Amino acid sequence: MLSLLVATALFQQNPNADAILAMRKKGLTELGAYSMLDELTSKIGGRVSGSPEAAKAVLWVVKKLEQMGAENVQQMPCMVPHWVRxxxxxxxxxxxxxxxxxxxxxxxxxxxxxxxxxxxxxxxxxxxxxxxxxxxxxxxxxxxxxxxxxxxxxxxxxxxxxxxxxxxxxxxxxxxxxxxxxxxxxxxxxxxxxxxxxxxxxxxxxxxxxxxxxxxxxxxxxxxxxxxxxxxxxCQNLPDVPSANVLGEIKGSEKPDEVIVMGGHLDSWDTGKGAHDDGAGVTQAMEALRLMRALNLKPKRTIRVVAWMNEENGGRGAKAYAEYAKTAKEKHFAAMESDSGGFMPRAFGISEDKLEKAKAWLPLLQDFGIEKFVAGGGDADNGPLGAVGAILCALQPDNQRYFDYHHARTDTIDKVNPRELEMGALAMASLAWLLSEDGDSLK
Ligand SMILES: [Zn+2]
The missing domain is CATH 3.50.30.30 (Glucose Oxidase; domain 1)
Known part of the structure; x- marks a missing residue:
């Protein structure tokens, strides 16, 4: 850890400090990730791929992204397994x-x-x-x-x-x-x-x-x-049904064709409400975009939220997105995922070749609990984007309680702390912002 004084000085000198501070103030005041997660888990609940709830969740994300003024809000179709309990x-x-x-x-x-x-x-x-x-x-x-x-x-x-x-x-x-x-x-x-x-x-x-x-x-x-x-x-396995990832973005002002993806998976199991797994990751990414839009921040690169479908039992959404990325005209500069619960952040995993240079950003992330970067960053949904050259990043929150609730009826909103969840959203927002504005420093 850097000493507090050194960290504060480094923070203040950084040209991106103002944007990050503005997001911090707004985020910690409004706790938008939690209010979205509350809505998702109470109005829709568990969201198994192929279920009516998963279909509702897709429309819910579309509506939320439109309301916050995201650009190019769209569904990216994929077929998903349809298992019913x-x-x-x-x-x-x-x-x-x-x-x-x-x-x-x-x-x-x-x-x-x-x-x-x-x-x-x-x-x-x-x-x-x-x-x-x-x-x-x-x-x-x-x-x-x-x-x-x-x-x-x-x-x-x-x-x-x-x-x-x-x-x-x-x-x-x-x-x-x-x-x-x-x-x-x-x-x-x-x-x-x-x-x-x-x-x-x-x-x-x-x-x-x-x-x-x-x-x-x-x-x-x-x-x-x-x-x-x-x-x-x-239970029984029924034929595959159509579903979709949901996308929404802020177009980059200088490098619109270089994209930073951030997200989590929208599907969950049906036993609980999919609060930590992975409503948390989806709403954190949505909150990051909401804060940027509300503060009228204009990133140089395109910052895109992806709510991936079907992580739990097929990964079809991740496959569909990776297929798209292979032939897309745009370049996937980075891909960030949060799928380890909405607990207090501790670290970011990042592609190993970027690890040393990324450490220069730590003073800007420490307020949100990020103590270090560690080698890794490829998770189930963002991982396939490594093949198209994206820098992979994954939020690593404290993990001691995650498996207490994971895939169980206990995975409900009351296990989520609003400030801890927001800290994750702010860590993601800040890292996405740094990748956009200062990503060349990792080259
Ligand atoms: Zn998950």
Whole structure:
């Protein structure tokens, strides 16, 4: 960290300090990211790709961008998967103990009347594949927890979510009839966390997530012997449907054909309201543009908001945008994403070759909690734009609470702090502004 005096002096000398200070004052007074997120989560709610709510959310972003005076507001069409949860999903242990479960996104449903089977607990995909006869006709229960000793929860997630994504395929190889997967969280509550799963070749068996308390109860019952679960899932995969990314921008005054993209994903899971994941990222980017418009700031390069569709279970919006970028006449100078929750900012990931030079901007970002730049910056939606030469940037907020709510019914607006969310919006607005005005300093 720079000393306060040095940082203040560097801030004041910088030609971009006035714009950033003006955005800070307006943003922290009005807290626009939060009021937009409140509206999105309360009026529309969870927004699974292909759902009526996702379609409403597209129109909502269009309207908001138009209201704030964004230019070239438009939908960029893409086809998306259409998975529906259905009603009445449930599971019961030994006919009397209800288990807290929710179907994983992409799962097939159970046959009518459900599945009734004995349980076998495993810790890994390999163990499930090697069950052989012991897996036949059983429900395989994946119970490897997050590694709590890792300071970064994203690393813990990365070390466990192969069970969610590939558990059903692995268990089916041993003749299992369904899988239950310990939720991808360190929280101690019983809210199950959904998320995408994928089938490989071979039979498609139903898959559901278990709340942590239910997972512990199930594991204890299996150890005692004679654990049986009845599982009912009414989800199904329907044909793809049309959907869209939403775009809006401020045209650059000097280099209109050099574009800085910033955004998050508009789709979410249906269990909660998609507040942290990723209503936060979408509304932060919208707020950044709103502040620039309201203050009549005129960036040299074009600054564009993109609300990407279908990050959760297909990435079709990111693919559609990347396809567009490949043949577009404009140059994608940078692409920024916020998809790690609306918590207090800590850092920006940035393309490794820009890391050292970007550090000169830290004095202008420290007010918003940005302590450092780290190598990286490519996330699910902006990442593909690295192929067209965009500088990749990703907002990294504090991550200790993210997986408490991620893909669960607890991902609601009351878990979002209005000032912390705005700090992220201001960090994005400031970095977008610096990329626009002073981006050549990274060359
Ligand atoms: Zn997300």
């Amino acid at each position: 259905g009603k009445g999903e449930r599971a019961t242990l030994n006919t009397v103990h209800p288990l807290s479960i929710t179907a994983l996104g992409g799962s097939v449903g159970t046959p009518k009347g459900g599945i009734d089977a004995e349980l076998v607990e495993v810790q890994s995909l390999k163990e499930a594949e090697e069950l052989g006869e012991r897996g036949k006709g059983k429900i395989v229960f994946f119970n490897r927890p997050f590694d709590p000793t890792l300071p970064q929860t994203f690393a813990a997630y990365g070390g466990a979510n192969d069970q969610r994504v590939g558990g059903a395929t692995a268990a089916a190889k041993s003749g299992a009839v369904a899988v239950l997967v310990r939720s991808m969280t360190l929280a101690k509550d019983d809210a199950p966390h959904t998320g995408a799963m994928r089938y490989g070749d071979g039979p498609k068996i139903p898959a559901a997530a278990l709340g942590i308390q239910s997972a512990e109860m199930l594991s204890a019952a299996i150890k005692k012997g004679g654990a049986k679960v009845k599982l009912v899932l009414n």
